[in-house]
Amino acid sequence: MIYLDNGVSVYNSREYRCDPKRCVRDCVNLVSHGHFDHVPSSLSQAIVTSEITHAIVESRAGVKVERTTCEHVDLLDSGHVPGGSMFLINGDKKVLYTGDLCTRKKYFSPGARPVKADTLIIESTFGRDKYVFPPTQETVGAMRDWAEDNAACGKHTIFYAYTFGKAQEVIAALEGTELFTTGPVLKVNGVLRKFGYRLDAEMLPDEPGEPAVIVAPGGGKRDPLLKKYLVAGARTASVSGWAMDRGLTRAAYTDTAFPLSDHADYQELMDFTKAVSPEIVYTLHGFSKELAKDIRTKLGIEAVPLKKGHLTLSNFQ
Template identity: 30%
Template structure:
């Protein structure tokens, strides 16, 4: 989308890219992003990135701006803009609870809020990351007890490294795919290291498989996703999203992605001025 001509995870002359997942890739004369997002994005695409540190004031086009950690994956960020008629905060993909391999999210006060709604209905209520971690380890230990080698299907960027780190903490070795390992090497440049990678690791990590085929998986295969059997999600669930809105205290909320229509309606029921927008929307404030 564009706000006052500035791209937010959308191509424009001056644009902001919140993180390095391909569905948020953008093009522009200058792409503003964190250093980690730049390095991770360059695994798959080119483009001129201007690195911005969290908390440092800079200008994007004619507007003052500042990045805040989004908690979704390494380097993910939200952006606060100072516009003509007030301040705006765009969350990008975000997470309230702290993950092991992402910076702890922060949510500044703003007059306007654009918030993702990937899981913006009450049916999406996830365990905390630590609770999900316990379930993951229990699944793996049961497989070991039965003489099985677990296979985990994960998003190769972000979720895979989170799972690798969890297993590293618990002393479990992994055999990741080549693409997963390539991303992990970038993570290591930013201080997130993995000491559990082995050619014949105890747990196999493969790139994400659609939850639509969950029923075809063996008992020792598991999709790790907010949509999968083990809900270790790097997105905020419904209640996390509500907490973020309450933290930012906006006068107006725009919801985008996923269940944007439903979440906007729920927020209106909670007393917020809210409306859904599409990812290609043009917003003027």
């Protein structure tokens, strides 16, 4: 039995809660990664998660969290962010919950790899065929060229990227460039360095000087320090898979955008699903209806979008 309510609940010999909004007593609470929209607001119960996610959650939430294991759950690299996990739940049936995933090679991961399962619960953030990303190296090359052009014009460059995951990906991708960032990103970098990650970025100077390349949180526009660089004429870019939409720069109030994403694109979602070869697929988040339809029509696999309150027993009879 699978249903969407307080995360994704899976009954497979026992009860599991995948990325619950609140941890629940007397069930297995599974937390896939350290982004706030996947971390429970209540952490009073022990969670099954990776060592890195545990450290990130404690650092970002500012609380102590008990970490545990479950013999019936395998943690698999999701390729999304450092420490991100998919969960293979072993019971009467094998259920694979991807959480957010990315199958492309990253600085911290070779990318998520499919495993056989009876049921697949897969994210569908970019589950429309218009979202097929260009090769990563092509995007990174364009980012480097843009920053160099800005410097040649005496302009600072600001890449806006999520504090955890995307910011580190940009820092790693631009290795060899002198990079600066702000406190929130440096805090996450400090946690990841304990696990052996090399992330070369320094604290942004208090006053603008020579043209700088800056990696900053998307919400950093409100940072008083960053405002000094904006006033000095810094050029700005959003780094997001949504850069495939022409309207992103206008919506984000940036000069340009680059389609570097922590998520799988449409074709990668389809290829991953085909390789898992499940009996049934449940899609959630983003374009869940569109992806489910294409999985049915193009792959010939039963698929339905998982909606809140939707209860299904079909795969557990």
